[in-house]
Amino acid sequence: MNRRSILAALPAVLATAPAFAADKKWRVGVIGHTGRGNYGHGLDTMWLLLPETEIVGVADADEKGLEAELKKLKVSAGFADYRKMLAETKPEIVAIGPRHIDQHRDMILAAIEAGAKGIYMEKPFCRSLVEADEILAACEKSGVKLSLAHRNRFHPVMKTVKKLIEEGLIGRVLEMRGRGKEDPRGGSLDLWVLGTHVMNLAFYFGGDPVSCSAVVKQDGHLVTKADVKEGDEGIGPFAGSEVHARFELKDGTTAYFDSIKEAGVREAGFGLQIIGTKGILDFRIDKEPLVSLLPGNPFQPVAEPRAWVPVTTGGVNKPEPIKDLGKFLSSHMAAGRDLIAAIQENRAPLCDVQQGRQTIEMVSAVFESHRLGGERVTFPLKTRVNPLTLL
Secondary structure, X not given: OOHHXXXXXXXXOOOOHHHHHHHOOEEEEEEOEOOOXXXXXXXXXXXXXXXXXXXXXXXXXXXXXXXXXXXXXXXOOEXXXXXXXXXXXXXXXXXXXXXXXXXXXXXXHHXXXXXXXXXXXXXXXXXXXXXXXXXXXXXXXXXXXXXXXXXXXXXXXXXXXXXXXXXXXXXXXXXXXXXXXXXXXXXXXXXXXXXXXXXXXXXHHHOOEEEEEEEEEEOOEEOOHHHOEEOHHHOOEEOOOEEEEEEEEOOOOEEEEEEEOOOOOOOOOXXXXXXXOOEEEEEEOOOOOOEEEEEOXXXXXXXXXXXXXXXXXXXXXXXXXXXXXXXXXXXXXXXXXXXXXXXXXXXXXXOEHHHHHHHHHHHHHHHHHHHOOOOOEEOOOOOOOOHHHHO
């Protein structure tokens, strides 16, 4: 792959990198909360890797956490109250790091009200469709570009794979199958925290979700009102150690998501498989290479063993031509540069607020279908609150 092809693969990420450093320094405000979601998976340190940005302030309600963070980031402006940090430092970009999502809505709206141009935030997006609707409306009214840390959506191989599918690499697509990590968080928490990665990939390839039918179980029995409690990581009303969901996507493909608490080998199933008549494409979340291919009809036994081969931006079973691509993605540098480009070009980030709401709608649809006895529910959902509150 020549330089022209590489730049075409990453128009908003790699290709624009030199221009940013020369143009200006983007002012970044970092919000974290030690002990309540911390700073996500590196949403604080990512800005140190981007010479076109400078961290102008850090907010953390935990005193010791804030002290440690200021030393780590080599920043002097620290605040216990993120609203004060936003008002005094006036950042153009706000990083919302806490993994506990009960804080996300308030932090996002505060950043918008303070005049931020862009927001980069940890997933999951927020607690309910009520919150998602409110955030989306605020972003659209203000013109703020919000980007969500589903890092796989910033991987240039996504376009490569989509083209290969269209060209018939795996024949006719029959279905998609996704699973979470199925560790001690398996079931509903897995759906929320890790399943959103998987579902975000599924609707990239299959289009918007059309309907969902699902069941949720707690220790072997169907979840009832008596099982509902306050969930970990600020999720809100929560229940379920086992989830089985079926989605119909816009292009007619059926996508499944399943998670069972402590079902097997740690992380063995965490990802998405697109199954076709001529092969399987396997996506391992946040791994490099992201995609592997198992050629051949998956339902037809053969005498000789089949081997998985990598799929890169260079093609099937080709070396990755983009140097240090895995690090560029895992460090959030790709997402950070895409957000800056989105602000400059007045376009949506590659993983934007609309997709954030869509992942929450897919999660909500699982519980809404279960609440209705496994009934097929259609999108957009009529129920915008957490369906478990209506059991």
